[in-house]
Amino acid sequence: MSKYQFLNRDLSWLSFNNRVLEVATNPDLPLYERIKFLAIYSSNLDEFYRVRVGTYKRFTELPPEDKKNLRENPDTILKKINAEVDRQQIQFGKIFRGNIIPELRENNIILVQDEMLCDEHHQFVKDFFLENILPHAQPMLLLKQQIKPFLQNNSIYLAVKLFKRGHKKDDENGSSKKRRARYAIIKVPCHHFPRFIELPEVDGKHYIMFLDDIVKLRMKVLFPGYKIDSSFSFKLSRDADLLIEDEYSGDLIDMIERSLKKRETGSPSRFLYDESIPNGFLRFLKDSFDLQPNDMVKGGRYHNFQDFFGFPNPLYPELELEPYHPLNVEELKGETKSIFRTIRKKDRILHFPYQSYKYVIRFLNEAALDPKVEEIKATQYRVADNSAVVNALINAAHNGKKVTVFVEVKARFDEEANLRSAREMRKAGIKIIYSIPGLKVHAKIALVIRKDDKRDYAFLSTGNFNEKTAKIYADHGFLTSDKIMIQEMKQLFDYLENKTPGYTFNKLLVGKFNLKSELIRLIDQEIENVKNGKKGYILLKMNGLQEREMITKLYEASEQGVKIDLLLRGICCLKPEQPYSKNIRIIRIVDQFLEHARVFYFHNNGEELLYLSSADWMNRNLQRRIECAFPIHDADIKKEIIHILKLQLSDNVSARYLNGKLDNVPIERLDGEPEVRSQIAIAEFLKEKEKSQKEKESVKE
Numbered sequence: 001m002s003k004y005q006f007l008n009r010d011l012s013w014l015s016f017n018n019r020v021l022e023v024a025t026n027p028d029l030p031l032y033e034r035i036k037f038l039a040i041y042s043s044n045l046d047e048f049y050r051v052r053v054g055t056y057k058r059f060t061e062l063p064p065e066d067k068k069n070l071r072e073n074p075d076t077i078l079k080k081i082n083a084e085v086d087r088q089q090i091q092f093g094k095i096f097r098g099n100i101i102p103e104l105r106e107n108n109i110i111l112v113q114d115e116m117l118c119d120e121h122h123q124f125v126k127d128f129f130l131e132n133i134l135p136h137a138q139p140m141l142l143l144k145q146q147i148k149p150f151l152q153n154n155s156i157y158l159a160v161k162l163f164k165r166g167h168k169k170d171d172e173n174g175s176s177k178k179r180r181a182r183y184a185i186i187k188v189p190c191h192h193f194p195r196f197i198e199l200p201e202v203d204g205k206h207y208i209m210f211l212d213d214i215v216k217l218r219m220k221v222l223f224p225g226y227k228i229d230s231s232f233s234f235k236l237s238r239d240a241d242l243l244i245e246d247e248y249s250g251d252l253i254d255m256i257e258r259s260l261k262k263r264e265t266g267s268p269s270r271f272l273y274d275e276s277i278p279n280g281f282l283r284f285l286k287d288s289f290d291l292q293p294n295d296m297v298k299g300g301r302y303h304n305f306q307d308f309f310g311f312p313n314p315l316y317p318e319l320e321l322e323p324y325h326p327l328n329v330e331e332l333k334g335e336t337k338s339i340f341r342t343i344r345k346k347d348r349i350l351h352f353p354y355q356s357y358k359y360v361i362r363f364l365n366e367a368a369l370d371p372k373v374e375e376i377k378a379t380q381y382r383v384a385d386n387s388a389v390v391n392a393l394i395n396a397a398h399n400g401k402k403v404t405v406f407v408e409v410k411a412r413f414d415e416e417a418n419l420r421s422a423r424e425m426r427k428a429g430i431k432i433i434y435s436i437p438g439l440k441v442h443a444k445i446a447l448v449i450r451k452d453d454k455r456d457y458a459f460l461s462t463g464n465f466n467e468k469t470a471k472i473y474a475d476h477g478f479l480t481s482d483k484i485m486i487q488e489m490k491q492l493f494d495y496l497e498n499k500t501p502g503y504t505f506n507k508l509l510v511g512k513f514n515l516k517s518e519l520i521r522l523i524d525q526e527i528e529n530v531k532n533g534k535k536g537y538i539l540l541k542m543n544g545l546q547e548r549e550m551i552t553k554l555y556e557a558s559e560q561g562v563k564i565d566l567l568l569r570g571i572c573c574l575k576p577e578q579p580y581s582k583n584i585r586i587i588r589i590v591d592q593f594l595e596h597a598r599v600f601y602f603h604n605n606g607e608e609l610l611y612l613s614s615a616d617w618m619n620r621n622l623q624r625r626i627e628c629a630f631p632i633h634d635a636d637i638k639k640e641i642i643h644i645l646k647l648q649l650s651d652n653v654s655a656r657y658l659n660g661k662l663d664n665v666p667i668e669r670l671d672g673e674p675e676v677r678s679q680i681a682i683a684e685f686l687k688e689k690e691k692s693q694k695e696k697e698s699v700k701e
Helices: 009-023 031-060 074-106 119-136 211-222 252-263 279-288 305-310 339-345 358-369 388-398 415-427 483-498 515-531 548-560 619-623 635-649 678-700
Strands: 109-112 156-164 181-187 196-202 205-210 226-238 268-274 296-299 348-352 373-380 402-407 431-433 444-450 457-461 473-480 537-542 563-568 584-589 598-602 609-613 628-631 655-658 664-666
Touching: 009 031, 009 074, 009 664, 031 074, 031 226, 031 268, 031 305, 074 109, 074 296, 119 196, 119 205, 119 211, 156 211, 156 279, 181 211, 181 279, 196 211, 205 211, 211 226, 226 279, 268 279, 339 358, 339 457, 339 473, 348 635, 358 373, 358 388, 358 444, 358 457, 358 473, 373 388, 373 415, 388 402, 388 415, 402 415, 402 483, 415 431, 444 483, 457 483, 515 537, 515 548, 515 598, 515 619, 537 635, 548 563, 548 584, 563 635, 584 635, 598 635, 609 635, 635 678
Parallel strands: 109 205, 268 296, 373 402, 402 431, 537 563, 563 584
Antiparallel strands: 156 181, 156 226, 196 205, 226 268, 348 473, 373 444, 444 457, 457 473, 537 598, 584 655, 598 609, 609 628, 655 664
């Protein structure tokens, strides 16, 4: 047995989501920014249950002899997951009830609950229910020996306990104690109406009510002849993982389309219920919907907190962060200036969301219009709705360019959108190449090939071709005309198109080819340098670290004395604070922008090596995906990225250390030490750089 220990990937992910929850308690953030983090936490957790927990539940159904072959017992992990989620849900409730609601009230924004409804609002609520909700309300009695109603994924329901009124009058108190209880459910019509309904303003105060509570308040209209005893909310999340066999040789698109139809009818992965529901009532629901004990998860009175992304702010723009306006890039400014000519002079780097994504769109649009451009090749993993990237590629095809796009139709939760955009591009004459069985293509690359020219051009990125997420995801985009790099990109696209093996990559590190082996070699080089009395240092920035061989190699480097800094946002299976990891420091940054870039730095005895990459160090990225890591040779760009990394390592506001228990440990500032919030520091650094560049340009003029 190995002496090395590894943390469970899903418990480590829950630690990350707990950090998201912590941000909602930060008094330095505006109120609506904290509400947004509650929504992010909830949305993250929903996806976690639909994908990861669904997988564990399938494992629990394996025969005992097969379970023995698993690294970890799925039943044990499920119990730990549910226990941690229970703890976080309690904390979530405390934040919402103890911080958010009172602070809303201090700002004259009242989140109304049914028992708080004032006289001025009764008629409004009554009319709203009768005119709007009633036509969409579908109450269903739960009766034995009858077909059970199907619970739609992530929809909010009210479970209602009621009694049938007898022919004789109820006693003076309206008691129905001796009558047999009946049960029903009502689906809250959130697909037809906003989750939050703004009520008329009274005395300068703004009133907002959950749609659920309006239904609760008026539900007696739905059950004539019944007396309502109580009601409680619940929702069911369903397993959303599409099981596409690696060896599947049929029509992959047809299989994915059929699987998408089944996604909303997948097995239950979480039944989230109001913890105040009586045990007998809960047992009845559990039996009615054939739920298992590990499906049951306690929650608060309200569910689907991701709806708080749309929580009304009657005082806008007060109580919110001022929107960030991306910087223009002085070197790329000027619509009349050819972006290709600028790249030909020198490689260029873009830092999103600090700098505008419009230069990527301009790169593609210029390729679409340039008469010398013969061909454009690109990958698509997740693109925006009404994508400017897709529009530029379609425009290029209309202008007679040969355009080839590799569309990854197995990008989770974007399968349908990718199929839709692929059909749109194909109609325009673009050659569409779909997924490779057994592989996902996660590389984010585009190639522009010109005729009668000695230079082609390329864009490589750590993030998706998505102008919308580029406003909130922190990524790097690289524009180059490097001949060797472009030649290797042509090989990579040729592999994607023809599926033939035998390609060699030297400059690019490509998943399934040389990515993993080269990373191991680079770590070994740092170990060798330390053994020879030289400095050994590695700095890795990623979203997730899971791959055991790579973690083992980092443990070995640490034992030999190599200093290692890890900037890890999410999953981390490396266990810090052990004798074999004493030289490894793990820092997690959660702030306004989502840290998404992957950067690999090796000291290399002073000859620093720096790679940007699409790949995390997860099993899937290093073994089952086409990824692309690319070197940064330009001294100015290298210096700039290293400076940004150092700012993140010095963060003592939004950063946390991750310890061996998966706790997010605040970083203590020494007396007199200045506050460093790295995202603000990066924005200021780039602003000063642009100011300096502008002054240089004005001197030239």
